Amino acid sequence: MAAEVLLNVKNLVKHFPIKGGIFGRQVGAVKAVDGVDFFIREGETLGLVGESGCGKSTTGRVVLRLLDATAGEVWFKDKDVMALDKEEMRALRREMQIIFQDPYASLNPRMTVGNIIGEAMEIHGLASGKDKEGKVANLLETVGLTAQHMRRYPHEFSGGQRQRIGVARALAVDPSLIICDEPVSALDVSIQAQVINLMQDLQNEFGLTYLFIAHDLSVVKHISDRVAVMYLGKIVELADKHELYNNPQHPYTQALLSAIPIPDPNVKRDRIILEGDVPSPVNPPSGCHFHTRCKYAMDICRVEDPVFKDYGSEHFAACHLLER
Amino acid sequence: MNVAEPKTTVIKETPKGTSLYRDSWVRLKRNKLALFGGFLVIIIIFLAIFADVITVYDPTEQLIWKEGAKAKLASPSWEHPFGTDLFGRDILTRVIYGTRISLAIALASTIISMIIGVFLGACAGYFGGWVDSIISWLVNVIYSFPFLLFIIAIVAYLPPSMWLTFIAIGCVNWMRYARLIRGQFLSLREKEFVEAARALGANDFAIMFKHLLPNALSPIIVNATLGMGGIIMLEASLTFLGFGTQPPTPSWGNMISEGQRWLSSGQWWWAIFPGIAISLTVLGFNLLGDGLRDALDPRLKD
16 A cells, blocks of 8 residues: 655646846746646655756745746645645645755855754744754754754855755754755765765654655665656656666656766666757747657657656656557 | 974864854954054044043133133144134034034934835845836936935925934935845845745745845945945035034034135134044045955955
8 A cells, every 4th residue: 555645746837937128028938847747655755857957946946836836736735735825835834845955055154053943943833942942952963963063154064064954954844745956966975975864864764755856866766766757847757766767668768877877897888879959948849848859759759749647557658659 | 403393273162153243353353454444433433422521622612702812713732732713612622522423424324324225125126026126216216316416405495404414314325225235135035045944934024134134234334334434524515515514513514614714824723623534534434344345255355
C-alpha cells in the first residue's frame, strides 16, 4: 500500500509577461513552466532535474506561491493552494518550506543566526523568549552546529555551515514538505555529501517529504525515490529512479543519462550528443518541444504535443515514439 | 640569529558574533581623516550642548550700554578673542551659540527628510508598479524645482521662523533619501533571504522594515552625514538672504550677512569667524561621511 499523496500538481503553467512598446503592452511571454503534472507521496523524495533555464526552480516557487501561477492547480493534502486567501496561505506556509541554492544570498546578513531561525517560530506563534532560544539551540545541534552559533552573523560561517543554517530555518516551523532548490549546487563536492547526508537523516527523523530540484544527476539519483526530467517548461519523463536510470524511455532522458561521467578511464561508452542549443522559452517549438534536437523526430512531433501519460507501473513519459 | 619569529595571532572565541556594524567601526577607527572629521563633529556637538556653560557673555547682550563705545566693533583681544560687533556683542559667544541653531536645523531637517524619504522610497521600491510610478513622478517633479528658490518661495509666504526653516529644508531634501532607498529596495527585494522570509509567512511590513531596511541603511547613514554639511550651508544661505533665523538670535548666516558690510572697512572679524565655523563644521561632516562610506561599504574601496 503506497503512502498518501501529499502534493499534487496539475497542469501548472507560469508565463512571465514581456512588456514592450510605449504603452507597456504585453508583447510576449517567457513560458518558464508550460504545463507540468506530478505528485509526491508522503515521506518520499521526488527529484526534479533539467538543464539551466528549463523551469525547475520556477516550478518550486510557484508551488509555494512565491510566484503566482498563470494556470493550473496545486493540491496540498486536501487544500487547493491556489485558492487560499492570505491568512490561510500564511498558515499553510508552516507545512511547506524551501531551502535555497545560494547560501550566501539566502541569509539576512544583518540578523544573527538565532534571529534568522527564531523568526519563523515567532511569525507562527510557535515559541518566544527563553523557549524560543532553547528550540533554536536544539535545531542548531540537529543540523550539526552548536548552540553558541546562535549569536553569530551569517558572514562568520562557511558555505556548508550556512546551508545548514538554511536547513535549520526551514525546519523551524516543523514542515512536512521541503522544496530543495539546488541546495548543494553551490557547495564543494566534499561538503555536498555532508549536506545531502544531513538532509537524508532529517528526512528519516522527521518524516519529511522532499521536492529535490537539481541539475546534478548523480546527486539526484542518490537522494531521490522517483525522478522527473524537465525540458523547456515540461516534464518529459517521470519514473522510479531505478526504472528511469536503467530504462529511460524519452530520447532526452537517454541523452542526459549518457552524459553522466563514469569515474573509470577504461570504460568506453556511447554518448548521445545533442545538436544545437535549447530553444528560447519565449518561442518554444511547436508540437513536442524537443523535436528540434531529437534524432528520432517524426512528422507528428512537429505538429502535435505528445501526451504525458503512464506507460505502466507509474513510468510516465511524453513522447510519440512510445505511442507506436 | 636572524630568523623572524612566526607571528601567531590568537583568535579569541567569543560567543557573541561580530555584526557588520562592528566590522565597520573597526575599519572606521583605522581611517585618520575620518577620525579627525568625527573629532570636529564631536567638538561642535559639545559646543552646542554646553554653550551657556562655556561662554562668559550673553549672546544678545549689547555691551555698548555697559562699557561704552570701546565695546563697539572691538578688534580681537583677550576679553573678546573674536572681537565684538556693532552693538558690542561678543562674537565668540555668538559663534558658539550659532552652533546650536545650525546643528538643530541640520539634525531636525535631516530627520524629517529621512522619515518621509525612507517611507516613500521603501514603498516605491518594494511594491513597484503604480505606487512606484506615482512616487517617482513626484520626486522628479520636485527635483526639477530650483532648490533655493523653492525654499524661498515657501518661506516668503509664511512668517520666517526656525521651525519653518527646517520644515522647508526637510520638504525638499527627502527626495534624495527616497531615491536611495528605492534603488536599494529594488535590488534587495530579489534576494533569496527575502524570498525565504516570504516563504516563512512574514508580512510585507516585516519584510520591508526588518529585512530590507537594515540592509539599505548604510548609504542612508553616509548620505545623511554628508548632507548635514549641505544643510548647514543652506541654512546659512537662507539666513544670509534674510529668510532663515531672525536677529537677534545668533546664527552663522545672519552674522555673516550683517558683518559682510564691514569687511571692506577693516572689521573683518565679524564675518570671518562665523565663516570659519561653517567651513570647519562642513569639513568635519564631510570627512566623517567619506570615512563612513568607506567603512560601511568595503567593496567601494577596492
